[in-house]
Amino acid sequence: MSRAFVNEDAGSDRPDLPERPVPPGPNPVTPRGLAELQAQLARRQAELVALKARPDRLDKLPEAAAERDIRWLEARLKAAVPIDPATHDLSEVAFGLVVTVADEDGREARYEITGEDEADASLGRIAPGSPLARALLGAEVGDVVTWRRPAGKMELEVLGIAHADP
Incomplete structure (x- = not known):
């Protein structure tokens, strides 16, 4: 068999997606902005649970995207500095x-x-x-x-x- 038809990524459960850039330093947020970030995180976490519960999980890209977004949101929340x-x-x-x-x-x-x-x-x-x-x-x-x-x-x-x- 020709090497041209071999999937070298076979066995990889996670598609390669570029990470969302996280700006360095503190993340000043208003109370509304903090609540919006927390709500976005909760929505993406719920979406990830639903994606993992799918009977047909051949396409891992939606799960990888949700996981990437969760990492980004968690980083933004960790750096959050609420200012009232x-x-x-x-x-x-x-x-x-x-x-x-x-x-x-x-x-x-x-x-x-x-x-x-x-x-x-x-x-x-x-x-x-x-x-x-x-x-x-x-x-x-x-x-x-x-x-x-x-x-x-x-x-x-x-x-x-x-x-x-x-």
């Missing part, structure tokens, strides 16, 4: 708070600075390491900050700082 935004006063923009800004044309926008894992631009949630969050952190109402974007600099005036809706 309710403890922040509203004198300056800080992690977990919502800031309302106006651009040079007077258009207003609201952004919430959240943990990296819960950032979602479509919901106005931005990670603290993003250029916009870096420009806003520490600003006070009335301050004008410069947001350095790929499309060019934009001046934003801080109109308000508030706690996020629960």
